Amino acid sequence: AQSVTQLDSHVSVSEGTPVLLRCNYSSSYSPSLFWYVQHPNKGLQLLLKYTSAATLVKGINGFEAEFKKSETSFHLTKPSAHMSDAAEYFCVVSETGNQFYFGTGTSLTVIP
């Protein structure tokens, strides 16, 4: 069975400081992993994806994530937070491409 656990429901950071959003996954196979972002009243936008190539994945807007199989983790990071990063972030796992399992989301607040 596949599942995703986002370890923090809310994260607050000051503008200009690093961002860390944590995600652990469970999968019987080699999964594909994604991070999506949802801004208020908007749809979901793909930030980055891991599909068994490089373990360090770079995405849009300065975000990156590292796939660590030994820790079953796929944490999202950004060196310096910007006000526009305030949003809901979802970690997603898929083994088959048929079904995608979302975490419960992490709400990121950026303090000026």
Place this chain on the structure above:
Amino acid sequence: EAQVTQNPRYLITVTGKKLTVTCSQNMNHEYMSWYRQDPGLGLRQIYYSMNVEVTDKGDVPEGYKVSRKEKRNFPLILESPSPNQTSLYFCASSPWWTGGAWNTEAFFGQGTRLTVV
């Protein structure tokens, strides 16, 4: 512009009155799916479709129907809506995954906020 379009964006209805939420994509994607988003639960898959006339249940299919008569359209039907179906609904599409690694992404619509009273 490549996009997934859902209609309506907002809908308030009464219990038991049949409704349809439409979803259309212009990217010639084979795969389409529906999700509902509820606070604290993330997004849960309702139904998905691998191609025309091929649909399958996701994790929370009860109370919903879908059809895929054309590649571009994937409507979500609530035959007899109930208040517990009040939610934010998202449609998504993506190209066909033919095996090996799933190396593409799902494109999401803007969402439909449904309230059943």
